[in-house]
Amino acid sequence: MDITIQYTFLPHTDPEASLGFYRDVLGFEVRNDVGYEGMRWITVGPSGQPGTSVVLYPPTADPGVTEDEGRTIAEMMAKGTFASIVLATADVDGTFEQVQASGAEVAQEPIDQPYGVRDCAFRDPAGNMVRIQEPR
DSSP, X not given: OOOOOOEEXXXXXXXXXXXXXXXXXXXXXXXXXXXXTTEEEEEEEXXXXXXXEEEEEOTTXXXXXXXXXXXXXXXXXXXXXXXXXXXXXXXXXXXXHHHHHTTOEEEEEEEEOTTXXXXXXXXXXXXXXXXXXXXX
16 A cells, blocks of 8 residues: 555644745745635645645634634634644754744754654744654
């Protein structure tokens, strides 16, 4: 069996701020940018990896999400507990310095983890946890 990850989804509260973080800070390329009825879906991904993308989406766009669920999602996003992504790099310390210099919210400075990686963490403009790891 040959299975790969094609898309993963992260919610956004401000499409321009999210675009600025993923495109301008992390260096992802924009693959698609679609607006519909006042909402916006932006697909980004790392250069050189056309088969892997992140879709930044409006979290309550699903018509099955109730008002109560929408409030819960907003509360969890504000706390940074709704969604996350783990990225990899060959130089976590250098990457940390670049992302921190952009003004991104630091959640954890680089540290060696007991499970074999050195990593750091940021919150994106919507509150999503973005961990960046370097294998050891």
